[in-house]
Amino acid sequence: MATGEIIAAIDIGSSKIKTLVGSFSEDKKLRILGVGLSPSTGVRKGNILDMDEFRKNIDTSLLEAEKMLGQHVNSVYLSLSGVTIESVINTGVVAVSNGEVSEDDVNRAMDMSQNGVDMTNRTVLKVVPESFTIDGTPGIKNPIGMGAKKLEVRSHIVSIAENVLSNIKKGILDVGVDIVDVFANVLSAPEAVLSRRQKELGVVCIDLGASTTDVAVFEEGALIFGTVIALGGEHVTSDIALGLRISIDLAEKLKLEHADVNFCKDDSLKDEEIDLSKYSKTETTTISKKYLSEIVRARYSEFFHFVNTELKRIGKDGMLPEGAVLTGGAAKIRWLVDLSKEVLRLPTSIGIPDDGDHISGTSLGDPQYAGIVGTLLLSQKYAPNRSRFRFSFSTNGFFTSLKQLIQKILP
Ligand SMILES: Nc1ncnc2c1ncn2[C@@H]1O[C@H](COP(=O)(O)OP(=O)(O)OP(=O)(O)O)[C@@H](O)[C@H]1O
Numbered sequence: 525m526a527t528g529e530i531i532a533a534i535d536i537g538s539s540k541i542k543t544l545v546g547s548f549s550e551d552k553k554l555r556i557l558g559v560g561l562s563p564s565t566g567v568r569k570g571n572i573l574d575m576d577e578f579r580k581n582i583d584t585s586l587l588e589a590e591k592m593l594g595q596h597v598n599s600v601y602l603s604l605s606g607v608t609i610e611s612v613i614n615t616g617v618v619a620v621s622n623g624e625v626s627e628d629d630v631n632r633a634m635d636m637s638q639n640g641v642d643m644t645n646r647t648v649l650k651v652v653p654e655s656f657t658i659d660g661t662p663g664i665k666n667p668i669g670m671g672a673k674k675l676e677v678r679s680h681i682v683s684i685a686e687n688v689l690s691n692i693k694k695g696i697l698d699v700g701v702d703i704v705d706v707f708a709n710v711l712s713a714p715e716a717v718l719s720r721r722q723k724e725l726g727v728v729c730i731d732l733g734a735s736t737t738d739v740a741v742f743e744e745g746a747l748i749f750g751t752v753i754a755l756g757g758e759h760v761t762s763d764i765a766l767g768l769r770i771s772i773d774l775a776e777k778l779k780l781e782h783a784d785v786n787f788c789k790d791d792s793l794k795d796e797e798i799d800l801s802k803y804s805k806t807e808t809t810t811i812s813k814k815y816l817s818e819i820v821r822a823r824y825s826e827f828f829h830f831v832n833t834e835l836k837r838i839g840k841d842g843m844l845p846e847g848a849v850l851t852g853g854a855a856k857i858r859w860l861v862d863l864s865k866e867v868l869r870l871p872t873s874i875g876i877p878d879d880g881d882h883i884s885g886t887s888l889g890d891p892q893y894a895g896i897v898g899t900l901l902l903s904q905k906y907a908p909n910r911s912r913f914r915f916s917f918s919t920n921g922f923f924t925s926l927k928q929l930i931q932k933i934l935p
């Protein structure tokens with residue numbers, strides 16, 4: 525890709541369709557040129573339920589970003605979450621052709637690692653190498669250029685249900701844009717918020733979306749585990765609606781304005797009554813803020829228990845020195861960091877895709893943009909439409925001062 529070329533990404537979320545347009549400077553820094561947001565009314569858990577709505581939402585989101593950019597976008601990278609996305613681990617072995625491992629040998633080994641994995645009705649999105657073994661020596665990160673007879677790779681094969689992907693692609697193509705490549709949110713969200721050091725020492729990125737929670741664990745610089753849990757912010761909202769016998773729309777409003785995962789636990793705080801008539805003409809009652817907090821805390825605790833079960837399965841519960849980094853819109857509930865620390869027994873922070881400066885309002889300084897920012901970053905690491913990772917690419921000094929850029933994109 526030429527320096528300065530404009531690239532765009534669309535994130536197909538269950539609550540929002542996000543578009544991001546940017547370009548990379550010579551020193552590989554991302555400059556944001558346009559942002560678009562649309563409610564997502566045709567997608568649930570990553571599957572299209574209403575193609576018409578889906579196309580309309582894509583159009584709205586794209587148009588908004590194009591307006592900011594001042595020109596049309598012809599092609600996009602896709603960022604997908606969803607319950608049909610899976611990551612499985614497998615190994616592949618090849619004989620090294622000329623006594624020295626070449627990029628071709630690595631690619632062949634990664635291809636071999638897909639053998640024996642059942643991909644019936646599934647499409648491989650990416651094959652991510654975890655580590656290599658050469659002539660019996662394990663733990664090699666980049667074997668290219670090393671002398672060896674036999675090369676083995678342990679890979680993560682990230683795939684999606686074939687019909688889900690083909691319908692998403694169809695909807696996008698119908699709107700008139702081409703698709704350059706497709707990334708799973710479970711890989712892209714960590715890319716935007718984790719440092720090389722965190723990945724080296726051991727960290728889990730938890731992207732809390734509307735209907736899915738993506739979990740990606742890194743150690744010694746590589747992905748060691750990835751999974752998608754079918755839970756997200758909409759479950760919190762529906763618990764509130766059921767618990768308080770109110771509509772989903774009102775429950776969402778209350779969640780955003782009043783909910784907090786700590787209020788019910790803090791005895792020093794006096795309960796407050798929230799007057800529902802302020803939000804809806806048909807409501808006349810009040811509800812207890814403590815009760816609201818109890819409902820929300822119970823569901824978020826469950827999220828972390830599920831994540832912890834996954835961490836236990838791989839022997840990493842309470843064992844990741846760089847802790848948990850939370851992204852996604854649902855990570856914005858108040859006091860979530862404390863609850864995560866308590867349940868996961870890990871240091872926790874919110875992952876914001878900028879260079880650390882706090883940016884308020886609807887901007888990219890928001891954990892909900894991790895997946896889409898990460899997609900633009902990952903687009904530089906993969907040859908288009910290839911599942912394989914490009915080894916030659918260096919990530920040093922990759923990120924830029926988004927704060928500066930955001931000042932440009934904010935009205
Ligand atoms: N301030 C907030 N407090 C609590 N929850 C919030 C807040 N802001 C947004 N959310 C929740 O975040 C969710 C949307 O997050 P996000 O944009 O990451 O989801 P998505 O990408 O559309 O969904 P998915 O990735 O599951 O397909 C919604 O459930 C919304 O209620």
Ligand SMILES: [Mg+2]
Binds near residue numbers: 538709733852
């Ligand atoms: Mg998402």
